[in-house]
Amino acid sequence: MFGVKDTIRCKLRTCVVYRFLCADCNACYVGETSQHLSTRVREHLVSDRTSYIFGHLHNSPQCRTLCSDKRFNSLDHASRTFQLKIKEAIHIRWEKPTLNP
Numbered sequence: 001m002f003g004v005k006d007t008i009r010c011k012l013r014t015c016v017v018y019r020f021l022c023a024d025c026n027a028c029y030v031g032e033t034s035q036h037l038s039t040r041v042r043e044h045l046v047s048d049r050t051s052y053i054f055g056h057l058h059n060s061p062q063c064r065t066l067c068s069d070k071r072f073n074s075l076d077h078a079s080r081t082f083q084l085k086i087k088e089a090i091h092i093r094w095e096k097p098t099l100n101p
Contacts, residue, residue, distance in 0.1 A: 015077055016076065
């Protein structure tokens with residue numbers, strides 16, 4: 001049997017837990033967003049000066065040169081905010097990211 005819905009491209013999904021992996025130094029960050037993933041990625045790379053990813057790339061020209069939106073991937077999703085927060089915490093504990101506070 002087949003599904004009746006088209007699949008949503010990864011970058012257009014909402015309510016996701018995602019991971020950033022630096023192309024140069026393998027620094028890792030796990031986060032969650034209820035926005036489209038592509039919107040949050042753009043904020044990390046361009047405008048969110050409070051972002052740990054933005055700070056990492058700003059302080060390391062080599063990492064910034066090699067970085068692209070392809071370094072972000074979706075790990076999980078949820079239908080409710082509290083589920084999203086729980087899943088993020090589980091992934092942070094499992095991934096042990098170096099850029100998370």
